[in-house]
Amino acid sequence: MRDEQDVLTRIREARLRLAxxxxxxxxxxxxxxxxxxxxxxxxxxxxxxxxxQPGTVLEIGLAxxxxxxxxxxxxxxCGSDTARxxxxxxxxxxxxxxxxxxxxxxxxxxxxxxxxxxxxxxLPRLLADGFVAxxxxxxxxxxxxxxxxxxxxxxxxxxxGGLVILDDCSFPSVATAVRYFEVNTGWQPEPTPTPTxxxxxxxxxxxxEPSFESFRPFGRCATG
Ligand SMILES: C[S@@+](CC[C@H](N)C(=O)[O-])C[C@H]1O[C@@H](n2cnc3c(N)ncnc32)[C@H](O)[C@@H]1O
Numbered sequence: 001m002r003d004e005q006d007v008l009t010r011i012r013e014a015r016l017r018l019a020x021x022x023x024x025x026x027x028x029x030x031x032x033x034x035x036x037x038x039x040x041x042x043x044x045x046x047x048x049x050x051x052x053q054p055g056t057v058l059e060i061g062l063a064x065x066x067x068x069x070x071x072x073x074x075x076x077x078c079g080s081d082t083a084r085x086x087x088x089x090x091x092x093x094x095x096x097x098x099x100x101x102x103x104x105x106x107x108x109x110x111x112x113x114x115x116x117x118x119x120x121x122x123l124p125r126l127l128a129d130g131f132v133a134x135x136x137x138x139x140x141x142x143x144x145x146x147x148x149x150x151x152x153x154x155x156x157x158x159x160x161g162g163l164v165i166l167d168d169c170s171f172p173s174v175a176t177a178v179r180y181f182e183v184n185t186g187w188q189p190e191p192t193p194t195p196t197x198x199x200x201x202x203x204x205x206x207x208x209e210p211s212f213e214s215f216r217p218f219g220r221c222a223t224g
Contacts, residue, residue: 161205
């Protein structure tokens with residue numbers, strides 16, 4: 001219990017430090033602000049997960065660690081001994097390893113693991129290994145076909161009734177990819193506790209497989 005409190009304190013300090021001072025090194029000026037989920041939206045991510053009480057969370061896109069620390073805060077607060085946070089990031093070295101350093105410095109090496117591969121390669125392997133998550137946060141490549149493939153595998157990896165949360169649905173590439181799953185596979189928009197740029201979707205339970213004849217053309221979500 002004391003260890004858990006200690007880790008929670010370290011996570012909260014790390015989140016505050018990141019939001020206030022930024023990471024120790026950046027790729028270029030303004031990069032941290034450009035790529036990271038802002039602190040207030042990271043709080044929404046944490047609170048969405050807290051309401052979910054997940055045991056296992058899958059995350060795509062670590063960068064400087066803003067969203068990862070928020071997810072870890074939720075997992076540690078939930079207090080499960082078997083909490084698991086699997087992070088996929090192919091280009092962590094471009095960020096000078098600072099996202100992963102923030103995670104390990106906070107004492108989270110036992111909870112979090114990092115797969116340094118393209119998610120389009122790592123996710124099918126996780127599926128073949130029988131990995132199942134209660135929730136996923138998708139914020140990796142924003143190229144349409146990569147997001148679509150990520151969401152295809154996330155739909156298989158997150159348990160029926162689980163939660164999928166995305167950043168950057170204001171980009172047409174991301175909005176169009178997720179729109180397919182909303183229109184054709186029954187993903188339901190999940191309300192967020194406070195206004196946020198994040199979008200959350202509840203997966204149907206039981207999982208349903210649409211017939212090709214029921215395919216509904218989908219366009220990008222006009223309202224984001
Ligand atoms: C927008 S940033 C993520 C920001 C992070 N969620 C945060 O709040 O700090 C996108 C991340 O996705 C990673 N990425 C981009 N393409 C990827 C791919 N195909 N597979 C895995 N990771 C990828 C990048 O290395 C980068 O860390």
